[in-house]
Amino acid sequence: MVRRRAPSGNHSVTRLSARQRRQLAHGLQYGILVVGVIVIVLLADWDAIRQSFLNTRIAKEGLPQLFTVALRNTLVYTVTGYAFGFTIGLALALMRLSSVGPYRWIAAGYIEIFRGLPALVIFLMIGSLPLGFPGFYLPGGVYGMACLGLGLVSAAYMAETFRAGLQAVPKGQMEAARSLGMPYGRAMVSIVIPQAFRIVIPPLTNELVLLFKDSSLVLFLGVTSSQVELAKFGNDQASTFANPTPILVSGMTYLLITIPLGYFARRLEASREIGR
């Protein structure tokens, strides 16, 4: 379409109106989409895809261990790691806001280090702890190491979330509590922390989703078949049957948990906005 600036007088004939431009852009986007879909449909080898990724016979081989072992272990790793990280994270946040300098430095250092390291590196180091400390043994074996690894990683993130939550509670709350004779610690526990918790529930739910996915790193700790979690379970099954369908099935199982949890977190966030 020609859009040359026409001589004055009839320029309204050749120039597109705002509405026409919008329609053109819209049409163009749909056109690209349709072409893209057609190309994929024509080029894909549907039989091969069905055979490799949607093989129901192989998918069924994983049942019921997919749920009774792999999902169960994934949940155990996630929940214990989360509980550990939650405790350490809250402690770090309080240290970060402490009036005692060394506490602040330790907390800040921890947060910087553990947020800066890939979770994988932390797991590899935990896996090699027994080498540096002969006789080193964590209660629970792999479960203990997974809890430690996931806890150390999530604590750094949760500490920052808690800190933001604590700082979001208006200063007047602490002042009102202190003016009623409450010592600092009591005012923190009864007045400030409960309000901070409400503020951080949505981001902490998101952290739970992240940790649930990070639990796949447990495979680097060297697990037995009874300790296996979803990702390794899918991978092992895929090698056994020489077919990647189980990996897809594992992925779907993650989504079974992460999508509702993410939806729940967004709901919480939205209801908080309304409550304000």
Add this chain to the structure above:
Amino acid sequence: MTRSAYAVEVRNLHKSFGPLEVLKGIDFTVDSGQLVCIIGPSGSGKSTLLRCVNLLEEPTSGKVFVNGVELTDPDVDIDAERCRIGMVFQQFNLFPHLTVLRNVTIAQERVLKRSRAEAERIARAGLDRVGLGEKAGAFPAQLSGGQQQRVAIARALAMDPTLMLFDEPTSALDPELVGEVLAVMRKLTEDGMTMLVVTHEMGFAREVADRVVFIDGGVIVEDGPPEQVIGHPRHERTRTFLSRVLHPEA
């Protein structure tokens, strides 16, 4: 430990925030049962002075006595003293996660170690006193500003304070809600409560205050009965301030 015979005694009080000196040597006293209003332009240091009386702000130097006890003495258990000094804030500062009743009982239980039943009995009586007995189960967000401020007063009174500090208690309220809060405060003066009130309500100050203290630039410019300080101010600064407050359009 030095003692004092006054309900409140402030001696040579200085307070700086970094390089900014907000209070430049304040001396004043409050007798038991008196109501003293502190007035002055914004930024004059009147709120800082009030907050120094219960040590919410740590004075840079000088001494503060309440009921004869020197609060600025580092060996004094400030929490034990502070629970007998009620404070009411401009922004109410009710605890939003607790019901009205719980707002009034929590410090009674945690600080004074009263039983739940006793604390609730005292709280309900106190809420009745400020006309909010039926709001005990509500949350602060469900109340109007005036109602919240009355709950805040009941919360402070439940601790059996010997002194009440009010930091601009009506400044955050819609004009039609100011009266109900002032009425509660007026009732308190009739009960003989010692009160220190930072306020812009000149009518209230004139009517119920025993003394009015005018602060400007971190010093006390004028201190005397309301008919003198508000009615016939001696200092030019007081006159200028009052004419601005009383005739804002002029």
